[in-house]
Amino acid sequence: MSSWSCPHQVDDLCRKVKGAYCRPGMRGCVLAGKIAFQDGVVPRPVWPAGADPRDRAEAEAALAASEGEEG
Numbered sequence: 570m571s572s573w574s575c576p577h578q579v580d581d582l583c584r585k586v587k588g589a590y591c592r593p594g595m596r597g598c599v600l601a602g603k604i605a606f607q608d609g610v611v612p613r614p615v616w617p618a619g620a621d622p623r624d625r626a627e628a629e630a631a632l633a634a635s636e637g638e639e640g
């Protein structure tokens with residue numbers, strides 16, 4: 570595996586994307602746009618079942634806003 574470790578990752582979760590599972594290159598990740606996915610689609614974040622819904626809503630709103638900016 571890579572020797573790079575993300576400062577946002579804690580216990581397999583992403584603190585940058587409000588507690589979603591870490592998936593390098595997903596939307597909202599610091600590596601988004603830098604990793605190519607086989608199907609060409611950048612995955613959306615997925616949260617664990619017990620995630621705080623407020624955190625999740627906040628992260629999804631931020632992603633929706635950034636997608637709007639992208640047109």
Ligand code: SF4
Binds near residue numbers: 579584594597
């Ligand atoms: S999803 Fe990206 S930003 Fe978040 S912890 Fe993983 S590598 Fe870091």
